[in-house]
Structure formats: structure tokens, C-alpha cells
Amino acid sequence: MEFFAWCMMAAGLGMGLGSIGTGIGQGLAIKAACEGVARNPGASGKIMTTMMIGLAMIESLAIYVFVVAMIILFANPFTEHVLGILTH
Amino acid sequence: MIHPFLFLQWIEEQLHLHIGEHVTYTWLVMAILIVVSFLATKSISMIPSGAQNLLEVVVTGIDGLIEETMGKEGKAYFPLIATIALFILICNLIGLIPGFYPPTANLNTNAAMALAVFAMTHIVGFKKHGIGYLKHFMGPIIWLAPLMFVIEIIGHLARPLSLTLRLFGNMYGHEIVLMIFLALVPLFLPIPMMLMGVLIALIQSFVFTLLAMIYIAGALEEAH
Numbered sequence: 032m033e034f035f036a037w038c039m040m041a042a043g044l045g046m047g048l049g050s051i052g053t054g055i056g057q058g059l060a061i062k063a064a065c066e067g068v069a070r071n072p073g074a075s076g077k078i079m080t081t082m083m084i085g086l087a088m089i090e091s092l093a094i095y096v097f098v099v100a101m102i103i104l105f106a107n108p109f110t111e112h113v114l115g116i117l118t119h
Numbered sequence: 120m121i122h123p124f125l126f127l128q129w130i131e132e133q134l135h136l137h138i139g140e141h142v143t144y145t146w147l148v149m150a151i152l153i154v155v156s157f158l159a160t161k162s163i164s165m166i167p168s169g170a171q172n173l174l175e176v177v178v179t180g181i182d183g184l185i186e187e188t189m190g191k192e193g194k195a196y197f198p199l200i201a202t203i204a205l206f207i208l209i210c211n212l213i214g215l216i217p218g219f220y221p222p223t224a225n226l227n228t229n230a231a232m233a234l235a236v237f238a239m240t241h242i243v244g245f246k247k248h249g250i251g252y253l254k255h256f257m258g259p260i261i262w263l264a265p266l267m268f269v270i271e272i273i274g275h276l277a278r279p280l281s282l283t284l285r286l287f288g289n290m291y292g293h294e295i296v297l298m299i300f301l302a303l304v305p306l307f308l309p310i311p312m313m314l315m316g317v318l319i320a321l322i323q324s325f326v327f328t329l330l331a332m333i334y335i336a337g338a339l340e341e342a343h
Contacts, residue, residue: 080188080329087326091281094288101291 034113042100049096056089126218141225148209148222177205181328188329189336196335199239203232204328211290211320215313223323224290226283233282236331237275244338255338282330289323 064082068075102108127143159170167175181201185193193200207223214221222228244252256275258267293316300309 083322083326084329084333087285087322087330091285091288094285094292097288097292098284101295 032117034109038103038107042103045096045103046100049093053089053093056092057086060085060089124218125220127220139225139227140220141222141228144213144220145210145222145228147219148206148213151209152205184328185332188332189339192339193332193336196239196243196332199235200328200332200335203236203331204324207232207286207324207327208320211324212317214290214294215316215320221290221294223286224294226287229283229286230279232327233279236282236334237279240278240334240338243335247339248341252338278330278334282327286323286327289319293319 060082064078067078125140125144127147128140131138131143155170156174159174163171178201181204182194182197185197185200189196210221210223210228213219214224241252244255248254256268256271257264258271293312297309297312297316300312
């Protein structure tokens with residue numbers, strides 16, 4: 032049973048840690064984009080597009096963590112093995 | 120974590136068929152797109168009205184985006200990119216209606232689209248540059264080529280993976296958050312989350328399209 036408790040812990044902690052870095056990264060990107068638009072409002076279209084691509088790239092880090100967390104929670108490859116050991 | 124009720128799944132059960140829900144809803148989205156575009160172009164007039172007007176705005180918007188991102192050369196890839204954009208957008212938005220399942224919340228749909236973009240990138244590259252396309256993988260300095268080749272191959276293989284997982288993670292994550300909120304407080308609380316779902320649907324279809332364009336444009340330009 033301890034195995035599943037640790038799975039929950041790993042999924043939650045991993046998602047949290049992944050979000051910290053992603054949040055800081057996206058914040059920095061948006062800060063720079065805001066400054067750029069404030070200095071040169073004419074370039075807002077290009078800045079917007081570039082920022083979107085950058086945000087999508089940064090965001091995919093958190094998405095990878097999310098996918099791993101979902102695999103740990105719902106599609107854990109070791110579940111049957113551990114259950115087999117537990118039932119013996 | 121699945122929807123409590125999907126009407127196409129219900130019809131399937133009545134007919135004793137076993138097709139995944141993402142396949143049936145992909146067919147539904149395809150039917151919607153085909154019927155809408157057929158109805159809109161049935162009676163084309165110089166002064167557009169109604170559905171033709173709407174589709175003209177959409178097509179002109181995507182056309183402008185392609186020209187802005189890829190330049191004049193990108194016009195040839197308009198059918199692929201516009202199809203992917205519209206398909207993903209309708210797939211994402213359809214998930215907000217109760218009883219509908221977004222096909223993009225399944226890994227297989229996204230992998231199919233990402234692999235199509237991946238194959239298109241390299242076919243276009245080889246068509247345009249011939250065997251010289253391999254220079255794209257060689258890096259700037261000739262004696263660094265063996266090292267750069269391995270790194271570039273890994274980088275190129277990571278593209279379809281990241282395209283797939285980004286769209287899948289966003290749509291599936293949204294579904295799960297919505298389901299958890301529905302289980303906690305069924306009244307009113309999911310509404311802000313659904314509003315964010317509209318935003319996610321638009322942004323993710325935009326990002327997928329934009330990255331597909333950038334990858335194809337990268338294969339088209341000369342190696343440096």
C-alpha cells in the first residue's frame with residue numbers, strides 16, 4: 032500500500048515543482064513582451080506572435096510533468112507487479 | 120476520467136459496434152467541416168453574405184498568418200495548414216458542449232496530425248534542396264558535423280513528440296479539471312473553467328498551426 036501513497040506524493044510534488052519553473056519562465060516572458068509593447072506599440076503584432084510561441088514552448092515543460100503525473104496515477108506500469116506481490 | 124454521457128457512444132452501443140469515442144467524434148468533426156464548407160460555397164457571389172462571409176474571414180485570416188510567418192513561399196502549403204487549424208479548432212471547441220468529446224483529448228488523434236506535419240517538413244525539405252537538405256543537420260562547422268548530426272536528429276524527433284503532448288496535455292488536463300470541479304461543486308463553479316477552456320482551445324489550435332508553419336518554413340530556407 033505504501034507504493035501507492037508514494038505514487039500520489041510523487042505526482043503531486045512533481046506537478047508543483049514543474050509549475051514553479053514554468054510559472055517563473057512564463058512570467059519573465061510576459062514581462063519582456065509587455066515592456067516591448069510599451070516601448071514600441073507598433074510592433075505589438077509580431078511581439079504577440081513570438082510571445083505565444085515562447086509561452087507554448089515553456090508551457091510544454093509543465094505539460095510533460097502533467098502527462099508523467101497522469102501516467103503515475105492512472106496508467107502506472109508497476110501497478111500489476113506491486114499488486115501481485117501484495118496478494119501473495 | 121471520461122464524460123458521463125456521450126451520445127455517439129450511446130448510438131454505438133445500440134448498434135453493438137466497438138469504435139473508440141475519439142474516432143467517432145473525429146468523423147463528426149469531419150462531417151461538420153465538410154457540410155459547412157459545402158453549404159457556404161454552394162452559391163458563391165461577389166458580395167458575400169452569411170456563411171460565405173464568415174468562411175471568407177477565416178480563410179483570409181489564415182492566409183494572412185501564413186504570409187506573415189512563411190512569406191510568399193508558404194502559399195503552397197495553405198491547404199494542409201488551414202485544414203489542420205480548422206480541424207483542431209473545431210475539435211477543441213466541440214469538447215465544451217455537454218455530450219461531446221474532444222478528439223484532441225486523445226493521444227492518437229494528435230500523434231496522427233503531428234506525424235503528418237513531421238513527414239511534410241522533411242518531404243518539403245528534400246523536394247526543395249535535394250540531397251543538400253542534409254546540410255540542415257550538419258551545423259555550421261564541418262568537423263563538428265558528426266556531433267551536430269546526432270543532436271539535430273534528436274531535436275527533429277522531439278518535434279512531433281512535443282506537438283502531440285502539448286495539445287493532448289492541454290485538452291486532457293482541461294477535461295480532468297472540469298470533471299473534478301463538477302464532482303466537487305456541480306453548480307456555477309465549472310463556468311470560469313469552461314471560459315478558460317474557450318481560451319485554451321483557441322490558443323492551442325493557434326500554437327499548433329504556428330509551429331507547423333515554422334517547421335515547414337525552416338525546412339524551406341537555405342542551410343547556413
